[in-house]
Amino acid sequence: MHELPQQLANGLALGALYGLIAIGYTMVYGIVQLINFAHGEIFMIGGFGALTTYTALPSGTSLLVAIPLMILGGALASVAVATAAERFAYRPLRSAPRLAPLITAIGLSIALQQLVWQFYPDAKKAVTFPEFTGKAFQITDNLAIQRSDAFVLALAPLCMLALGVFVSKSRSGRAMQATAQDPDTAKLMGINTDRIIVMAFAIGAAFAAVAAVAYGVDKGQINFEMGFILGLKAFTAAVLGGIGNIYGAMVGGVVLGLAEALSIAYIEEIPGMQQLGGGAWANVWAFVLLIVVLLVRPQGLLGQRVTDRA
Amino acid sequence: MRHRSLLVLTTVITTGALTLTACGSRDEAKTGDNAGGGNKTVVVIGVDAPLTGSLSALGQGIKNSVDLAAKTANKNNEVPGVEFKVEALDDQAVPASGQANATKLVGNKDVLGVVGPLNSGVAQQMQGVFASANLAQVSPANTNPSLSQGDNWGKGEYKRPFKTYFRTAATDVVQGKFAAQYLFKDAGKKKVFVVDDKQTYGAGLAGIFSEEFKKLGGEVVGTDHVTVKETDFSSTADKVKASGADSVYFGGQYPEGGLLSDQIKKTGAAIPLFGGDGIYDPAFISASAEANDGDLATSIGAPVEKLDTAKKFIEDYKAGGYKDPYAAYGGYSYDAGWAIVQAVKAVVAANGGKVPTDARAKVVEALGKVSFDGVTGKVSFDEYGDTTNKQLTVYKVEGGKWIDVKSDTFNQ
Numbered sequence: 001m002h003e004l005p006q007q008l009a010n011g012l013a014l015g016a017l018y019g020l021i022a023i024g025y026t027m028v029y030g031i032v033q034l035i036n037f038a039h040g041e042i043f044m045i046g047g048f049g050a051l052t053t054y055t056a057l058p059s060g061t062s063l064l065v066a067i068p069l070m071i072l073g074g075a076l077a078s079v080a081v082a083t084a085a086e087r088f089a090y091r092p093l094r095s096a097p098r099l100a101p102l103i104t105a106i107g108l109s110i111a112l113q114q115l116v117w118q119f120y121p122d123a124k125k126a127v128t129f130p131e132f133t134g135k136a137f138q139i140t141d142n143l144a145i146q147r148s149d150a151f152v153l154a155l156a157p158l159c160m161l162a163l164g165v166f167v168s169k170s171r172s173g174r175a176m177q178a179t180a181q182d183p184d185t186a187k188l189m190g191i192n193t194d195r196i197i198v199m200a201f202a203i204g205a206a207f208a209a210v211a212a213v214a215y216g217v218d219k220g221q222i223n224f225e226m227g228f229i230l231g232l233k234a235f236t237a238a239v240l241g242g243i244g245n246i247y248g249a250m251v252g253g254v255v256l257g258l259a260e261a262l263s264i265a266y267i268e269e270i271p272g273m274q275q276l277g278g279g280a281w282a283n284v285w286a287f288v289l290l291i292v293v294l295l296v297r298p299q300g301l302l303g304q305r306v307t308d309r310a
Numbered sequence: 311m312r313h314r315s316l317l318v319l320t321t322v323i324t325t326g327a328l329t330l331t332a333c334g335s336r337d338e339a340k341t342g343d344n345a346g347g348g349n350k351t352v353v354v355i356g357v358d359a360p361l362t363g364s365l366s367a368l369g370q371g372i373k374n375s376v377d378l379a380a381k382t383a384n385k386n387n388e389v390p391g392v393e394f395k396v397e398a399l400d401d402q403a404v405p406a407s408g409q410a411n412a413t414k415l416v417g418n419k420d421v422l423g424v425v426g427p428l429n430s431g432v433a434q435q436m437q438g439v440f441a442s443a444n445l446a447q448v449s450p451a452n453t454n455p456s457l458s459q460g461d462n463w464g465k466g467e468y469k470r471p472f473k474t475y476f477r478t479a480a481t482d483v484v485q486g487k488f489a490a491q492y493l494f495k496d497a498g499k500k501k502v503f504v505v506d507d508k509q510t511y512g513a514g515l516a517g518i519f520s521e522e523f524k525k526l527g528g529e530v531v532g533t534d535h536v537t538v539k540e541t542d543f544s545s546t547a548d549k550v551k552a553s554g555a556d557s558v559y560f561g562g563q564y565p566e567g568g569l570l571s572d573q574i575k576k577t578g579a580a581i582p583l584f585g586g587d588g589i590y591d592p593a594f595i596s597a598s599a600e601a602n603d604g605d606l607a608t609s610i611g612a613p614v615e616k617l618d619t620a621k622k623f624i625e626d627y628k629a630g631g632y633k634d635p636y637a638a639y640g641g642y643s644y645d646a647g648w649a650i651v652q653a654v655k656a657v658v659a660a661n662g663g664k665v666p667t668d669a670r671a672k673v674v675e676a677l678g679k680v681s682f683d684g685v686t687g688k689v690s691f692d693e694y695g696d697t698t699n700k701q702l703t704v705y706k707v708e709g710g711k712w713i714d715v716k717s718d719t720f721n722q
Contacts, residue, residue, distance in 0.1 A: 002552065010545050013544075014544070125364060126364070126568070127596075128596050136577075144577070144578060146576055219569060220572055221568070223565075225363070226541060228539070229539050229541070264534070264545035264546060265548070278535050279505075279546045280534075280536075280537065283537060
């Protein structure tokens with residue numbers, strides 16, 4: 001168990017990343033009950049937006065200066081695409097049966113991937129992303145935190161805090177809560193629900209861009225299909241934490257990340273389970289956990305049992 | 311409870327999507343643009359490779375190199391009265407797509423030979439389709455031994471399962487053993503951690519490597535597996551570090567290999583990652599900054615850039631104005647395409663200058679007998695359809711480039 005702290009740190013960093021992406025799923029679902037499967041691609045576009053910003057900066061710019069600009073550039077790209085998707089792909093289908101926007105989302109996801117594959121220079125394979133240089137922070141003898149992990153571990157709570165304050169304190173945030181509860185009544189009370197829905201998409205996209213920059217500086221590369229698996233994992237995190245609940249998304253992400261890291265490291269040390277451990281089985285254990293949680297708490301870890309609207 | 315059922319449905323779709331992981335358009339680029347040509351008979355060389363997706367860098371190189379072989383044959387009037395064309399299909403490295411493509415190629419009666427695929431797992435699904443149609447297939451990149459030597463090759467029982475299957479690439483037996491010997495004897499590493507990606511190619515190669523490494527007296531201090539298309543291997547990387555290994559062997563492809571190497575180095579374990587031809591690609595290096603100096607890869611044949619026979623290929627490829635580089639398998643793909651051209655030539659010559667009606671069967675027969683000096687050296691096939699060229703090279707990452715460190719001919 002010597003490397004337990006290290007594995008916990010790995011899981012936490014991975015989970016924070018899942019959580020940041022999961023916000024986008026959970027906010028959109030909370031307000032329009034749409035599972036935006038194109039959100040993984042919004043994340044990917046955030047990454048490419050950030051990379052484009054970086055290449056536009058004079059070479060030799062310190063990463064500390066570049067990163068805020070990259071987040072800004074990435075968010076600009078992802079928010080633009082997400083709001084355009086909302087306006088042109090989802091809004092026309094808002095009163096259609098729920099399956100129609102779901103299929104649209106899947107189609108949009110494939111289309112966005114192919115667009116980047118086709119038109120972004122050299123994006124047919126992984127493209128290099130600027131990385132933090134320098135050694136990991138050696139906390140104790142058996143715990144070293146990578147700079148990139150420290151970055152996401154610091155950024156994720158900050159973002160969550162900002163979002164929490166925004167939703168509970170600001171006027172728009174409260175309008176958002178009202179729209180989530182009952183869009184028709186909210187509209188009658190004079191809330192511009194279309195604006196609120198666009199805002200939910202935009203916030204989710206901005207968080208995805210933050211996640212994409214964190215992902216890029218950690219892995220040192222991004223590619224056009226990176227949003228697919230990460231999107232699915234983040235969606236899983238959102239469901240695990242209780243879809244519709246923003247804190248649930250982060251909690252679900254962290255639980256999922258920890259489950260993956262610990263199952264890779266320790267399942268195979270349980271006598272008789274040697275064959276069922278290691279990286280090959282990490283996803284299996286993560287989904288076993290999801291099923292168990294949903295059996296006990298169908299609404300997810302932090303979800304509220306809501307009566308469905310007719 | 312409409313929400314709940316929607317959620318269930320979505321979960322089902324999600325699972326389906328995870329299994330398929332096939333998100334790409336089908337790119338049916340027909341690249342035989344020199345149509346016309348009087349009353350020449352058209353012979354189509356099929357190509358099956360991943361033209362989209364994360365392995366498209368390799369697939370595009372294969373497609374272009376075969377295209378170049380066909381164009382060269384047309385320009386030199388290599389087979390009088392025959393016009394070669396290329397039909398390239400995208401398999402996205404998915405076995406089921408490969409099978410569908412194989413069926414499609416079989417359906418086109420002008421197709422007399424197929425170059426591809428890249429992945430051994432895809433080849434498994436294609437072999438049967440081609441065999442029942444008597445259509446010759448030459449893979450430039452498959453390295454799994456059972457494709458040509460039968461499932462029991464490990465027990466010393468060699469039986470060729472499909473007589474239509476040929477390859478210009480050497481098998482993993484050759485490659486895995488060569489790698490183990492290099493790592494143990496030349497590099498002096500004694501404790502290795504073995505990781506594979508659970509695919510036909512990766513798991514097979516890692517198994518052969520481990521066996522030979524143990525036989526030589528080395529120790530395998532741990533094993534783990536990664537999942538294709540995943541990107542976070544930090545937990546596996548920490549296991550590697552904790553195991554005290556002095557090297558890592560990775561059976562798999564460059565997208566996962568590059569990330570794994572990077573993440574192992576980040577834990578502070580300064581040990582090289584060694585892999586097969588699947589990681590021998592510039593993208594392995596570019597994908598993980600400069601952190602992977604010292605990493606090693608084996609690849610088939612001598613370095614293309616160093617062979618005299620390859621100079622013309624490299625020049626022609628440049629002159630051809632292809633958008634993507636020829637990548638790791640360009641030379642082998644050109645040779646595979648050229649082998650089919652030579653087989654067609656022999657068949658046409660034997661039939662008085664015309665393409666016979668049972669051309670497919672005859673091309674298969676003729677392929678077994680071809681022998682010429684290709685881009686990668688002498689090209690000919692043994693009784694299993696394997697290349698007789700058993701030359702291998704170890705490459706090392708130095709200063710962000712693959713540098714060849716040792717070339718040798720392997721004797722079993």
